[in-house]
Amino acid sequence: MSNKSTFVTQNAVIRPEGRLEILSKQEVAKLLDTSQRGLHTAFRNCTLAVMNSGNELDSGKELLERYPDFDVQVIQEERGIKLQLSNAPASAFVDGEMIRGIREHVFAVLRDIIFVNDEITNNPLFDLQTTAGVSDAVFHILRNANIVRPTTDPRLVVCWGGHSISREEYDYSKLVGYQMGLRGLDICTGCGPGAMKGPMKGATIGHAKQRIKHGKYLGITEPGIIAAEAPNPIVNDLVIMPDIEKRLEAFVRVAHAIIVFPGGVGTAEEILYLLGVLLHPDNREMPLPLIFTGPLTSKSYFEQIDQFIGLTLGAEAQKRYQIIIDDPVAVAQQAQAGIAKVKTFRRGNGDAFYFNWLLKVSETFQQPFEVTHESMRNLNLHKDQDAHDLAAGLRRAFSGVVSGNVKERGIRLIEEHGPFELHGDKKLMQAMDALLAQFVAQGRMRLPGKKYEPCYRISA
Structure with a gap:
């Protein structure tokens, strides 16, 4: 256990079960990239949000201030990937295990952050300046999910x-x-x-x-x-x-x-x-x-x-x-x-x-x-x-x-x-x-x- 903030936190390692079990080296690099063009900040903040499920809070700024030391790292292994969570909200766990529904939501975040970046934002096939292109992008995100x-x-x-x-x-x-x-x-x-x-x-x-x-x-x-x-x-x-x-x-x-x-x-x-x-x-x-x-x-x-x-x-x-x-x-x-x-x-x-x-x-x-x-x-x-x-x-x-x-x-x-x-x-x-x-x-x-x-x- 760690208590660097005023709220109880926990470290953990979680693995996907039947969804997005492997990532390319390039995808992992983007998720670890903390620069403006990298995905780490968005992935980290959305992951923290889904792990805060059930806690009364309606300020994104306040949530980030509650858990300033929270982090999530993607670790690539021979047989797939795992997520290493540091200083995560303890309310997301029961007896040391992450609640199953919250874990599913964490990997939904991973799925959508990766897909939007790789297949929508940086894909010339989607012209996001046209009405048809935007609607097509919305469809593809929903279909991928x-x-x-x-x-x-x-x-x-x-x-x-x-x-x-x-x-x-x-x-x-x-x-x-x-x-x-x-x-x-x-x-x-x-x-x-x-x-x-x-x-x-x-x-x-x-x-x-x-x-x-x-x-x-x-x-x-x-x-x-x-x-x-x-x-x-x-x-x-x-x-x-x-x-x-x-x-x-x-x-x-x-x-x-x-x-x-x-x-x-x-x-x-x-x-x-x-x-x-x-x-x-x-x-x-x-x-x-x-x-x-x-x-x-x-x-x-x-x-x-x-x-x-x-x-x-x-x-x-x-x-x-x-x-x-x-x-x-x-x-x-x-x-x-x-x-x-x-x-x-x-x-x-x-x-x-x-x-x-x-x-x-x-x-x-x-x-x-x-x-x-x-x-x-x-x-x-x-x-x-x-x-x-x-x-x-x-x-x-x-x-x-x-x-x-x-x-x-x-x-x-x-x-x-x-x-x-x-x-x-x-x-x-x-x-x-x-x-x-x-x-x-x-x-x-x-x-x-x-x-x-x-x-x-x-x-x-």
Whole structure:
């Protein structure tokens, strides 16, 4: 045992079991490379994040500060590889052995970091400056992780919602998950705690009652957010996408229905992303059931979200979703009915059940948004543009707030240069300010008991 930090740590050696058991010398060298172009930092930070599963923490910077001496080294042997872990969180082990689910997640990190670097980022076959190239890259990452399977009927429900929610909201998300599990539906979330864990936990009981032995509990994350939203223990398929934009596209490409629970800025970002995509003229006839739901105490939350959408994106955007309050059975039934329409549409249009190729995702939703004080100031937050373009700008604004709240790089930018500044149309900025103020008042920006200091400043 070692205790160089204030948290209990442990050293260990782990080996893969049936997955990614060998690496090339070049791959190992990249994973050991600590330079800016090397993969060691990303691999180390993501590995630490998945090993922190179950611990209440929503700051990537704080996690790295808790375990400053943590390290992971890839060691190549004659018969394969092993990972040597130094000063790892002791909570990831039981009687000296790493918990099996966490070990699987560690090797999922290794798989995706290697694949994205070798086969996507540095591969001239993928033109990541084109919409088709980005979508193809998203598909290949998911296929490499064995997520897209051609024989599967539509039944995957993507659930979005906050990591910082009340106990009543969490319990409600479990009830919805239970009702979906009873109907044989699988669950995909952002893989973290709160509303990302609740539907999965409920679905496990529904699946067990129906004797469904191979339920899917898919978690999709990315390196910038994984430390703040460590994979919950129910996730049995984990995928690490390269950035938030590809993560969001992965969600909407694999989803057969989407359910939104109460959340904060990250949930608002996801809603704006999806509505912006659905509002594109090419997607006018595209069925994709979208349901906002929560317990009775969350009614005002969704009224605020609905009002914000109406003020910014208009009535057409409001037609793309339904709000169901305090009725888990109705939510599951509506999701199931919507999925039947998705199946009919895709079959009639020759599209795959496992990946929504026909969905148009424009470049403004695909190209990575680098959050800086300058890029946040320069966002086009004015109403003299098409609704789907405005949604793209609003999505980036909320993405910047997420970065300033929980991502290591964003937190450091705020510490060094102060809050991000957002400018735009007066009524639009007032609506955004009011929504964010409600998130703060309701404790949706940080985990309970933690004081929130705004990372943004809004002006017309």
